[in-house]
Amino acid sequence: MKIQQHLHWLIYPLFFLACARQTAPTGGPKDTIPPILISTLPKHEALNYKGKTVELNFNEAIITNNPKDQILIIPSVGKDFEATAKKDRLVLTFKEDLKDSTTYSINFRDGVQDITEKNPAKNLKLAFSTGNYIDSLSIEGYISDPLRGKESKEATVALYEADTFNIFKHKPSYLTKTSEKGIYKLENLKPGEYYVYAIEDKNKNLVIDSKSESYGFLKDKIRLDSNASMVNIPLVRLDNRPLKLTNYRPYNTYFNIKTSKNLASFKLTPQEDEILLSSFGDDLANIKVFNTIEDKDSLAVRLEAYDSVNHKIDTTLYIKFGKRDAKPEAFKSTAPTMRVIGTKGILHGTIGFNKPLAVINFDSIFYQIDSAKIVPIKPEDVHIDSLHNIVTIEKTFDKVLLKKPEPPKDLPKKADQPKLQTQPPAPATAVKQPGSGQKKPAPPKLVDYQFVTGKGAFISAELDSSKSLQTTVRPSTLEETGVILVQVNTKAEHYVVELLNRDFKVVDKKRDNKKITFEDVEPGEYMLRLIIDKNGDGLWNPGNYELHEEPEPITFYKNEKNLPSFNLKANWELGPLLITY
Structure with missing residues (x-):
């Protein structure tokens, strides 16, 4: 009985907690109307403002949404401000005094939302000056990925004035972000000369990391004495870090050279009369050199390497190979990507390998049209990209060979029959002839329209040979x-x-x-x-x-x-x- 008499004292605290908790009301139609700005302190385009806070009042309760990223202040104060939402009021508090005689522009983007459905306030901007004049010039344009022709969303666009400014080291004072359509606009700028650049600022530190972030720039200053439009910037990925040789040593059955970033090309020149076979490794920052100097302990080699921004390594290093027995990596190739254009009689395509090629046996590579017609592949039909281990085949032949002949009424004389290749041609080699006494591989069983690379058609720098492969390649009509x-x-x-x-x-x-x-x-x-x-x-x-x-x-x-x-x-x-x- 006593517990029942005093039960209300236990219920009252729960009631007060429920009242204090601010939640969105339930039931009724969905709120689709964004918060409406009622007043600001300072007022829009106010002059001689000396305060350290900015206050905005709305017609309903609001919350902030990632304010340090969404609220853009120009000139930038970085993240040295606090954004506090309380009921229908937002207060920005700056940690440092604002600059004298400067126009500040604040773009809130989606940083302010209502508390019910999180509808963002639309076109919410505020400009004021700590001096007696409001700067009113603007720069606008479009930021895009040029290779794909697509807009760059959420890219940061920045301005700087000093020639000593470095976009890879310094943070800008004037910045904004692009819209979903890649469009930007920097407002309330003072007259002057500006450099413009843009960055895909993934780590949000306002400094370009060229290893992982795309960026773009205009090489010339913009002289701003009136509004500038169509200031468009393409974003590209260019690794501007210095190019360095980071490591080189024997590894497994080859010698590995590693650089600090991807290369565009390289050249290895032995200082003695030796032949070196090398190519890119697992990525473009690794070079594999294969052992063709078994009679020497080491070999001095000049390395010339270039990256995509024309940085260069030019040095001499000594290549040597490990003495322990190691199992070579298996010799692998990608499936041939071949096509035959029937209207022209053209066979073309590529094959990739994981090792440099030492020998190509051309008598084992051909296009089998049918049991009576073979199109041979000759050395002049082949181009070898030795850096990337890619073989490109481009063969032109008589397109009449592809036509199915009609059954003749009378059998022609033997002298009138067309001369067609019924056997592959004599061997031809891309790098050097295979050793004498090499057994010619038995031709595989063939069907119509087969691109054939027989067993041993390709021999790697480590003298392992390719497997037999047939690929159906029907001519297009x-x-x-x-x-x-x-x-x-x-x-x-x-x-x-x-x-x-x-x-x-x-x-x-x-x-x-x-x-x-x-x-x-x-x-x-x-x-x-x-x-x-x-x-x-x-x-x-x-x-x-x-x-x-x-x-x-x-x-x-x-x-x-x-x-x-x-x-x-x-x-x-x-x-x-x-x-x-």
Whole structure:
């Protein structure tokens, strides 16, 4: 009975806790209206403000959303401020005094939301001055990934004035972020000259980490005496760190050279009359050198290596190999990516390997059309990329061989029959002839339209040989492919038009031609990319900050819906598609 009499004393504290807890109301229609700003202190465009806080009042209870990232203050105060939301009021408190005679602009983006449905306040901005004048100039533009033709969301765009400013070391004072559409606008700027750059600031430290972050820049200053628009910047990934030789030593059956970052190319030159076989290793920061100097303890070699921003290593090192017995890595190859264009009689494709090639036995590589027709592959049909261990085959043959002959009414005389290859040609070698007495591998059992690499067709630097492989490669017909016509509108002297598939891989490309025809294209989804080739080398130059070189311009074809991709159907001619720069 006594417990029942005093039960209310236990219930009251729970009641008060429930009242104190601030939660969103339940029931009723969903709140879709964002908070509305009622007043600010200081007022918008106020002059001579000397306070250390900014206060905003709204028509409903609000919360903050990641304020240190969402609220952008120009000139930057970094993260030296606190954002406190209490009921319908937001207070920003600065840890340091604001600069004299300076216009401050605050963009709240999605940093303020209502407490019920987290609707962000729209277009919430505030500008005020600690002096007697409000700066009103602006710079705006578009930030994008040039190679994919897509906007860069949440990229940081920054300005600086001093020539001694280093974008890899210093933090900017003027900055903003791009919208979901890659658009930015820096407002309330004073007249002057500015450098502009952009960064994919993944670690949010406002300094470029070129190892992991894309960035872009304009090489020349912008003189700002009126509003500037269309200040567009492409973001590219360029590792600007110094290039260093970090390690080199024997490993397993080869000698491994490691650099501080990926290389674009390298060259090894022995100081004695020796042949070295080398290639990139598991990545482009590793070089594998294979043992071709078994009669020497070591060999002096000059290494010349370059990265993508033209940093260079030029040094001499001594290569030697371990004495212990080690099992070589298995010799592996990628599946051949071959294609036969039946309308032209062209066989082309690539094969990749995990080791440098010492020998290619050409009598074991051919295209079998049927039991009576063989297209041989000869040394002149093959290009070897020794750095990346890639073999490219480009063979042109008589397309008549692909036609199925009609049964003749009368058998022709033997002298009138066409002369066709029924056996592979004599051996030919890409690097050196195989040792004498080598057994010729037995030809595999064949069926129609087979690209064949017989056993031992490829022999590696460690003298292990490839396995036999057959790949069905049926010739394409006119009815199975399509044609894309392209019209280029540019005043540039040199340019490259690339046909890309949906994975942004280059299918075909043409240079310096304003009327282009891409023929024998397989049905699918494609894009067109125009590179303005300023240096005329046929390649895209990504630029170099140290040399004040901007990336070569790129633009994409866009259809009437402003979309870059288009579909090609079989037996279809598409175009002409206009691409303009």
